[in-house]
Amino acid sequence: MKPIQMVDLKSQYHKIKREIDNAVLDVLESSAFINGKPVQEFADALSFYLGVKHVIPCANGTDALQIAMMALELKPGDEVITPSFTYIATTEVVALLNLTPVFVEVDKDTFCIDPEAIKKAITPKTKAIVPVHLYGQPCNMEAIMQIAEEHDLFVIEDNAQAIGAEYTFSNGIAKKTGTIGTIGSTSFFPSKNLGCYGDGGALFTDNDELAAKMRMIANHGQSKRYYHDMVGCNSRLDTLQAAILQIKLAELDSYIAARRKAADYYDAAFAGNPKIQVPVRSQNSLHVFHQYTLILHGANRDGLNQFLASRNIPSMIYYPVPGHKQKMFHTYNASAYQLPATDWLTDRVISLPMHTELEDEQLEFIASSVLEYINS
Numbered sequence: 450m451k452p453i454q455m456v457d458l459k460s461q462y463h464k465i466k467r468e469i470d471n472a473v474l475d476v477l478e479s480s481a482f483i484n485g486k487p488v489q490e491f492a493d494a495l496s497f498y499l500g501v502k503h504v505i506p507c508a509n510g511t512d513a514l515q516i517a518m519m520a521l522e523l524k525p526g527d528e529v530i531t532p533s534f535t536y537i538a539t540t541e542v543v544a545l546l547n548l549t550p551v552f553v554e555v556d557k558d559t560f561c562i563d564p565e566a567i568k569k570a571i572t573p574k575t576k577a578i579v580p581v582h583l584y585g586q587p588c589n590m591e592a593i594m595q596i597a598e599e600h601d602l603f604v605i606e607d608n609a610q611a612i613g614a615e616y617t618f619s620n621g622i623a624k625k626t627g628t629i630g631t632i633g634s635t636s637f638f639p640s641k642n643l644g645c646y647g648d649g650g651a652l653f654t655d656n657d658e659l660a661a662k663m664r665m666i667a668n669h670g671q672s673k674r675y676y677h678d679m680v681g682c683n684s685r686l687d688t689l690q691a692a693i694l695q696i697k698l699a700e701l702d703s704y705i706a707a708r709r710k711a712a713d714y715y716d717a718a719f720a721g722n723p724k725i726q727v728p729v730r731s732q733n734s735l736h737v738f739h740q741y742t743l744i745l746h747g748a749n750r751d752g753l754n755q756f757l758a759s760r761n762i763p764s765m766i767y768y769p770v771p772g773h774k775q776k777m778f779h780t781y782n783a784s785a786y787q788l789p790a791t792d793w794l795t796d797r798v799i800s801l802p803m804h805t806e807l808e809d810e811q812l813e814f815i816a817s818s819v820l821e822y823i824n825s
């Protein structure tokens with residue numbers, strides 16, 4: 450059996466090695482390392498795949514969130530509603546721009562921001578909501594968009610973990626996550642569902658004006674070379690990464706299918722075990738399983754983690770400290786927040802190996818090891 454990893458990027462690379470190597474060599478030969486042809490070609494291909502009018506590539510998923518908030522002209526003191534139960538980048542950017550993060554609860558079953566909690570957190574200062582499609586599970590976008598419309602708020606979807614996921618509205622219209630809100634952002638960090646071989650990110654929108662503004666912000670606020678209309682930053686997707694992403698985008702649907710197949714395997718193996726809650730799959734959305742995350746009921750999580758480690762099976766806690774408990778946010782008095790569902794999940798979640806290259810014998814070994822510990 451191949452060694453088990455949380456993410457197996459090497460095996461994935463080996464399956465597309467020839468194409469990738471050729472694409473990389475082409476970029477080297479062209480020497481157009483910045484803004485070479487693959488950058489726009491990839492953006493066009495991704496906009497077609499997602500069904501969104503504009504894709505603006507940038508340097509990483511954190512920058513994407515920052516550029517989105519800058520383009521929406523959020524000002525110091527504006528409140529941004531975000532889950533506490535997310536990767537730090539989501540909330541860090543809010544604070545970096547001197548905006549005020551307002552931490553709210555997630556739904557215990559989906560790990561996604563709770564629309565009822567959003568409603569309660571709205572004040573006259575609220576300007577935006579940042580739903581995070583955590584672990585690849587789409588948020589309840591119908592409810593979120595309704596709240597945003599009622600209160601005239603922007604919605605920035607943090608789609609870093611859910612590229613390719615789909616959400617179906619009650620009227621039957623299906624949309625890819627990241628294309629539903631005012632702006633969507635994503636990351637192409639290597640371990641993400643569509644990952645490059647370094648850092649990368651992108652923004653999505655159907656709004657022409659916002660797209661133009663985000664392009665400018667990502668490029669030093671330039672409208673024309675050396676004419677700077679606004680303060681921006683330097684955030685580019687480099688040509689090598691774009692060339693790699695072009696190839697991997699063509700594989701994305703099969704990558705999603707492979708992740709879902711591995712999730713099916715785990716689901717079946719753990720079905721009916723009272724101590725293990727498997728990820729829910731909403732009827733109206735397609736979960737793309739960036740992570741396969743269990744909730745343990747009355748089982749020793751550290752013990753399980755160590756038992757698995759003794760068999761060379763990695764497992765991870767995403768994330769061990771929620772946003773409102775991070776020292777980073779002490780100036781916002783964040784520790785005073787009462788977020789019992791977030792704390793409850795933080796104590797109980799554990800993520801198992803999840804990637805596109807998991808083989809049946811690996812899945813069987815992981816699942817049977819989990820059960821052996823849990824049932825002992």
Ligand SMILES: *Cc1c(COP(=O)(O)O)cnc(C)c1O
Nearest residue numbers: 509510511536538539609636638
């Ligand atoms: C990975 C991630 C980001 C940040 O992406 P980077 O490319 O690492 O900057 C933001 N939000 C979430 C939810 C993520 O998982």
